[in-house]
Amino acid sequence: MSAAGARAQAAAGWAFVAPALTLIGVFFFLPVLAGLFLSVTDFDIYAIAAPQVARFVGLANYRHVLVDPVFWKALGNTLFFVLAGGPLSVVVSLGAALLVTSRLARAPALYRSVFFAPVVTTLVAMAVVWRYLYHPRYGLVNHALSFLGLPPVDWLGDPHWAMPAIVLLAVWRRFGYNMLILIAGLQSIPDELYEAAALDGAGWWARLRHVTIPNLAPTLLFVSVMTMIDLFQLFAEPYVMTQGGPLKATTSIVLLMYEEGFRWWRMGHAAAIAFVLFVITLAATMLQLRLQRERDA
Amino acid sequence: MRRGLAGLLVNVALALGALFTATPLLWMVSASFMPAGQASELPPRLLPNHPTLEHYATLFSRLDLARHLSNSLLIAIGSTLICVALCGMAGYAFAKLEFRGRERIFRLLVLGMLIPAQVGMLPLFLLLKGMGLVNTMAGVMIPMMAPIFGIFMVRQYALGIPRDLLDAARMDGASEGRLFWTIVVPTMRPILATLATFIFLSTWNDFLWPLIVLSDDARYTLPVALANLSGEHVQDTELMMAGAVLTVTPVLLVFLVLQRQYVRGLFLGSVKG
DSSP states (O other): OOHHHHHHHHHHHHHHHHHHHHHHIIIIIHHHHHHHHHTTBOOOHHHHHOGGGOOBOTTHHHHHHHHOHHHHHHHHHHHHHHHHHHHHHHHHHHHHHHHHHOTTOSSHHHHHHHHHHHHHSOHHHHHHHHHHHTOTTTOHHHHHHHHTTOOOOOTTTSHHHHHHHHHHHHHHHHHHHHHHHHHHHHHTSOHHHHHHHHHTTOOHHHHIIIIIHHHHHHHHHHHHHHHHHHHTTOOHHHHHHTTTOSTTTTOOHHHHHHIIIIISOOHHHHHHHHHHHHHHHHHHHHHHHHHHHHHHO | OHHHHHHHHHHHHHHHHHHHHHHHHHHHHHHHTSOTTGGGOSSOOSSOSSOOOHHHHHHHTTSOHHHHHHHHHHHHHHHHHHHHHHHHHHHHHHHHOOOTTHHHHHHHHHHHTTSOTHHHHHHHHHHHHHTTOTTSHHHHHHHHHSOHHHHHHHHHHHTTSOHHHHHHHHHTTOOHHHHIIIIIHHHTHHHHHHHHHHHHHHHHHOOHHHHHHOOSGGGOOHHHHHHHHHHHTTTOHHHHHHHHHHHHHHHHHHHHHTHHHHHHHHHHHHTOO
């Protein structure tokens, strides 16, 4: 390549990346760094009008967050949501993927589309719908329970049931996503492995345990960690369905951050909560990368 | 015989699963056509006995949801177009154009993908407030205009464009801009379509950011307006179901039309980690 050509290419390269990089720099990296500064100030509603009144307070916001029982409640709720919803949705996704790819299934493409439909729906709209499905008197969920002879549950009004109810909605809305990824994983397992297992007289369960699961393990691990990282962002469901209640039973980290920051305008405090969320997500991602590296090694 | 039984089990499980999955959506549609109060009867009704369009009429007359529908459409279409243009150019440049610092910048961007969007939201809000962009469409669109994963997705695809194809055009004297427009864009069309579908759906469904940025009722996107209404109209089940149907229908339509692009996008998105 001529020197002029190389120069033209470099100029074009910069021109092509410049608009996107400017936006990302100004509206993403800059705010993230500023968030770090914000989290060590007492930025509040007065500072919004006159930023110069915000003072440096060191780690006071973090100290405050870490002794705040509501924060620990929100962290516990979020962890429950992640640790119950993550595995449950992966198990349901795996079941759906196995059924849809079964050679015995009729109309698998139709089922695949039905299972996937909730994924594209608007979460807020679905939270509104499910709030009525969970209605203690008129909701279909309790009606179905009574059909099975079970007593009604005050799903969103009982602190013990509100979070499980939200987990169920989350699983319903996202299992189709992981199902598709698992279907691709299942289809990449060579048929010969199943044929060999069948020759050895392995039944359905033995084939699942000794062929499917081991071969699918990397994909399962991947979707589990991705799902859990995603679930940490829980916000719209409690915002719409329970406003974080009853008795803070469904307050999540992001909901707490939103309320501190945008309802009470305690921005410094909210920024500290945001960084705690960041650290947790980062730890989960590192774990994922590490597991992946071990697998590849 | 055993095989027949297994087939029966598989298909019964599929049918039950589909029933569970589809029921909330079907009930939403059905209840939206029920006269007021009919969704709160015992035993619960599955179908309206006198189907009515009154709630849809109310949405468009009294509640003026057409305004929110057009806000949502403008924001989703605007972000999609800008994102496809910017990520298309940047993704291609990171894959195929030699310039100093390219690898280092790209590595920094990939690290940035590890940071959840919420971390920057508070300062971003203050920044937009300073720029006068709070409570504007542009303010809502900004985070979706150049998402890092969009650049990443396009770059992975553009890496596969054969070098010879580009060099041949350069030999013919095409400028880099012309080359991009006449050769690169047509080659990248599949990934750009995937990206467009993906961005349209995520912008439409987004909730937290528009909720933060928009303070004026009239500017709300459909999901924000719906969440707001559902607080005021808790008792109006049928009306809220009509609102939910209205919110979900555009994305379901886009999905049905562009299903293949979207699904491929999911796979590309899923390898980002």
